[in-house]
Amino acid sequence: MTATRLNSLLSQRIARRCNLAGISSYGAYVPRYRLGPESAGWESSNQRSVANFDEDSVSMAVAAGIDCLNGQDRDIIDGLLFATTTPPYAEKQCASIIATALDLRRDIFTADITDVLRAGTTALKSALDSIVAGSAKNVLVIASDSRQGAPKGEAERNSGDGAAAFIISSEDVIAEQAGSHTITENMMDTWRSAGDPFVRSWEDRFAIEEGLERILAEAVSGYLEKEGLAVADVSKLALYSPDARRHVQIARQLGFKAEQVQDPLFGRMGNTGAAFPLMLLAAALEDGSPDQLLLTVSYGDGSDVLGFKTTGHIGKSGHGLGVFGYLDSGKVLDSYETYAKWRDVWLTDSSSRRPQAQSPSVTALWRESEQNIRFHGASCNQCGYLQYPAQRVCVECHAMDDSTSVRLSDKPGTIFTYSLDYLAGTVDSPLAIVVVDFEPGGRTLCMMTDREVDEVKIGLQVEMSFRKLRVVNGIHNYYWKAIPRRQSK
């Protein structure tokens, strides 16, 4: 290679490095409910997070996105990458549902990155690359998963449900990208065929020794070598692992000391699949201080290793509840039976006593997207009355077609009145039907979820949460429900 060519390559590389990329904001979501030692029939000393019956990877992604966008101008987002192994649709983009629910701009790029546990870090890397390339200024990355193991099996015991979200940006970053390394290897150790309800895996000893241990060692050492770093330079390791025992074992084999390893939360949350290494990264950021090197390591058909160097901005970017805020505001289920009903593992008779649900009209869903998915109300330009949904004729002054859209999904509310319906045919009987008054004005009648029956009271403070109402005709119909305001203890 001639000296001129080498100089040119170097200057290109320097020019690229000038386009700094990193994390400017982060957020997370852990469902309210847990299976734990107190849950009858759970038969494990572990606690794990459990998505409610109306939650899935898409709804949890929206919650994590809201946590991450907390206080941010949503119009700055130029792209959304959604990573999961449990997308509700085999054909139909989920990122577009999430982008709409998060009330992002229309002129953004969106993609679902799926099918592998490595999807979360792959999405992060793609977003970083687009910032470095200058094709976007701010990209939202959300990883969310709700994987199901067979009832009472190991995968079910060790899994958890949750999501993490990051804004990848070139400005005001709290953690700057510090290199990456990827190994790709076609590896059949854990898989789920289209239509399979549960995760399958090959013999444990093979999967761990020839899969996890060998590939992670190759990926991490490859990263360190490439960046000219040593194990001792790493402040925190956000490491994927299928369970607690392997987590300790692999970190030790890689040469990390216990204090360098981010708590994998196995006793509290469980392996959240494609979201797992990203949730651990978010947890490391929550606990972080400036000038730390954080390493995120994923696994699945190879491994992605991403390094981040925290900056002086860390701690300044206000996030929402984050991993720990959500973990601390949990509720342990009384029994495994409840979880089994939520996951359709335990078929119940309740639905058979109501008329069969009809397919929603796709045309109506499309037409009402602004009010149903973006959850916009409108404020009258003549009299200022806030109403949901938007009305062509104002309910107060009767002005025609003269109002301004107002996002209500992030507005706090209180319960004005409620009913607890024992016959409405819902999984979480009784169905709490509530009238919510939003703080800035506007009122809606909606369902309430994530509630304990004795919590439902007039005056209770609530927030809105994007949930799946039902699946009919293969259409996953999402809408907003009220939930008790999630606050950590």
Next chain:
Amino acid sequence: MSGIKDRVAVIGMGCSKFGERWDSSSSDLIIEAAHEAFQDAGIEGKDVQAAWLGTVGSFRTGQPLAAALKLDYIPITRVENACATATDAFRNACYAVAAGIYDIVLAVGVEKLKDSGFSGLAVAEPAGADVNPPVPPPSQFALAATRYFHEHGISYDDGKMTLAQIASKNHHNGTMSPKAHFQREVSVEQVANAPMVAWPLGLFDCCGVSDGAAAAIITTPEIAKTFRDDYVLVKGLGLSVGAYGIMRNDWDFTHFPETVRASQAAYQEAGVTDPRKEIDMAMVHDCFTITELIIYEDLGFSFKGRASEDVAAGTFTLEGEVPVNTDGGLKCFGHPIGASGIRMIYEVYKQLQGKADARQLKDPTLGLTHNLGGRPGSFTCSVALFGTRD
């Protein structure tokens, strides 16, 4: 505007047995009610010049009425307007006579609810985005009960006791109604302790889900005189439809503006200024006990927030100042949605004629019927007033 007062008269009425009529079709129920009305009026099907059929879910057109009664190519209109369906069919029939278009018309309300296989209502909603919460009827009114108790500082136990007294009263009246779906006494304790359906409403706070039909023959007062002496005059017809849904933050859920507006319209036509004093009996839409409690206030029988005191004083019992739901109401007579309004008129008609047997009131001269249906904040409400001839 001259109003409807004394411009039309009812000369014949019929009402089928209400209940779980497993062996009867909607058409059978129509025939049962209409033929009683024909006999009562002393007419035949061929005398009917036009007809209105009220039904919410049993039929989509007026044609099945012609088919059942073999009406001979006359105009028939099918009417649907939530729980006010039958009264609205009756109202349209009255207006056609008052307009001078026809001399003798028929209004029928019918509903066959027990073919659905479900215990509650199973009325199909048109396809839409389907994101609105299911708000089964018990919950629609539970929302009102929760707020009513809260706003008026009524404890759960006291509130349940008041509601239980209403249900128990209607069950007592039902024991004297041979055509009622339920005809047995139910104690206040039984009502208060019944299984929860939609907090705070229990099983006995809810009305019956029934099959049934009712029919009325309407004509002019002049023609009525040639049929019978004890015809009944229509004194006022009010109908009000809510527009604002629950979109307004200032609706309190403890009164129904539709009832207030519909009753004001009917009172104005009839010249009623003091409803509690002037009205001798009322058949109101007690789909749930809380609904009847709130209706007492909305119709002007009780002061706002104080209907419980009147319930405790027995104001609305058969012996009380304003007897309400003398035939057992929706609670016991049953609630085939599209038939209920005309069933109420049937009871007022019989009471005004002095033909209400064991439950007969002492010389009533002015009676009221009331229906309320739809969703909270956007109800459809009808109020009608009936009087004896001078």
